[in-house]
Amino acid sequence: MIGTYGNPFQTSFLTNYTTNTSGTGSLMSTGVINVGQLVTQLMNAQSQPLTALQNQLSGIQTTLSAYGKLQGAVSSLQTAAQTLSNPSSFQAAQATVTGTGVAATVTGTPATANYSIGVSSIAQAQSVFSSPVSDPTALNMGTGTLTIQMGSLSGSTFTGSGSAINVSITSSNDSLNGIAAAINAAASGSVNASVVTDASGSRLVLSSANTGLSNAFSVTSTGASGTGLAGIAFNPASPSTSPSSAAMGESQAAADANFTVNGLALSSASNTVTSAIQGVTLNLTQPTPSGAPAQVAIGSNVTAITNSVVSFLQAYNNYVSINNSLTAYNSQSNTASVLTGDPTAMQTSNSLQAIMSSATTAGGSSSYSYLAQIGVSFNSDGSLALNTTQFQAALSANPSAVSAMFTQGGTGSSGGFAFQVANLATQLVGPNGAIGSAENSTNNQIANLNSQITTEKGMLAQIKQNLIAQYSQLNANLVQGQQTQASLYTQLAALP
Structure with a gap:
């Protein structure tokens, strides 16, 4: 390709500019070539094939983007269809x-x-209470150990279960408030302790954390007789409704x-x-x-089932909207969209429409067959509309038949609408499906064009480098010629 610049076009091109030795924009000034400007104009002509490749690449990348949008819409439809094709969607x-x-x-x-x-x-939780004290903060209840035993109550028999809970009461916590805090720390999740105050004073209240006869409890105390701690005791097998100095009273018995x-x-x-x-x-x-x-x-749950069907129809309509925008043709302006007439887009649309407009035998001969029978109809743009009243009436009249219209259906059946759409969508977006194959083919075209563009750029860079060297040398020759010419003029002028 470099050798072509010695052809008549190059000679004529250069002659036109070497004769122009003055003026703005000329390629020569005082006989010297403007190499940068000359090479730029020569390269503009040589770059046309590269520009064509880049324009072709841009168009194919636009097509790939369109396939991506189509695949995204079909994938979303696939997910919605798979969800609705599960019988559990109709078991709400x-x-x-x-x-x-x-x-x-x-x-x-x-x-x-x-x-x-x-x-x-x-069911009730066991609850017991102590005799009142005037000051719940006073450290005067006495020291010792409280033992709480969880268990079950049957009639007048209490049977302990699990390990006993020991609560140590010392001179630092032998107030009513201190005892409640110590019990909560040791028996968390089994027994809850609180202090309740009324006109008669403050009382310690113990309640089982859970209801039922199996969550009863007993309390024993090692406190010295006559101390307040001695009264923090309870036997659920022989309860009393009133507290004493030796036992707590029961306000509520454990019950199933x-x-x-x-x-x-x-x-x-x-x-x-x-x-x-x-x-x-x-x-x-x-x-x-x-x-x-x-x-x-x-x-x-008619509302929940209706919403499940609506979600599927919305996913279908989203696909229709995207497909229509990618394949639209404006007859007035004679303008096509990126996938107008595209066989992949047409195959996808035709296949989905065929499923949704055909009859299904999934529910048997005595059930519904067409979507229109349960309130689903086509709009003029190919999208689907749901008559909620008609759908819910059909669902109430024959829920199993409505379910069969969308789910897998019985043995030998092609399955319901959602089941068929899910299977088709899975095939379409798979690596060997129509959309998947189209994307793979387009990616291969892009890779091939990128390779050609890289090669073409390399060739143009070499051509430019050679042109710069060639015309820079020519410039040097011109300068030398001018210098020789000037010397001759000087010598001639000096002759007598």
Whole structure:
């Protein structure tokens, strides 16, 4: 390529400028070539192939970016479809309670059913209190050791369980407040201690941290008889409602909750019952009126299921919006978008539309087949709209059929709409799928163009270097010629 600069074009180009020896913008001044300007103009012509490659690269990079947007939209649709195709999306349930004394919360996937819950008594935590003292800060209760034993109560029999908790009371903490603090430090999580003050004075109150007969406790004291510490004692097997100098009084006995579920008698150490109804947590708040048990109805959570379907449709519509913007054609301005007529975009759109507009046999011949039957319809731009009233009516009438329209369906079935879309989307964005393959091919084109551009830049750099050397040497020759010419003129002028 370097040799081409000796051709007639170069000679003519140089002759045109070497004859121009004055004036702004000329390539020669007093016969000397402006090498930088000359080389720049020569290189502009040589750089046209590089410019073409760079423009081609820019266009292909725009296409790759468009494929990335398309893949992102399909991937989001894939995630939403996979979520909805899981049968658990249609197993969302809710509990509706009529009556008092019971609250119910769905915590799993319970069966649709109705329950009658009668509560005769709620679970209680054991609570005991001491005789009052006038000053809870006075260090005069006496020293010794309090031993707290957790256990279970059955009738008048208390059976200890686990290790006893020993609380040391010394002259530094033998006030009522000090005893409460020492118990809380030693028996945290088992027994809670507090000081309650009223008109009669201050009392030490001990309460089990948990409800139920299995969370009762006893207290023994080694305090000397007649001291306040001696009265910090309690035997749940033989309780008294009034405190004395030798024992605390019981304000509330440990008790289990007693209730019925559809007439079946049950009990629980806690008022939060998780095992009576599978997938449902009952909270017992008070005894129910005689002959008026609370009614708990377990049914489909229509709102939650509707929201799941809406999320899927939103993901589909997001894909449609992005695809439409990438493939749009403006007939008035005769302007195409980056993927107008692109086979990958067309294949993706046609395949998804084919699924959503076809019938599904996932639910069997007696169930719904088309989305329009459950309130899902196409808009003019290809997006989907949901008639919530129609959808929820279909869901209430035949929840299993609606579920089958979106989930995997039975053996031999092609699956519901979400299941089919999830599978198609997985294929499309995979490395061998339509979008994945298009991206790979485009990346290969970009790599090839970058290689060509690098080569072309190297060639142009060498050409420029050679031109600078060539015309710099020519400049030197011109200067030498001018000097020789001037010398001759001088010699001639000196002749007689």
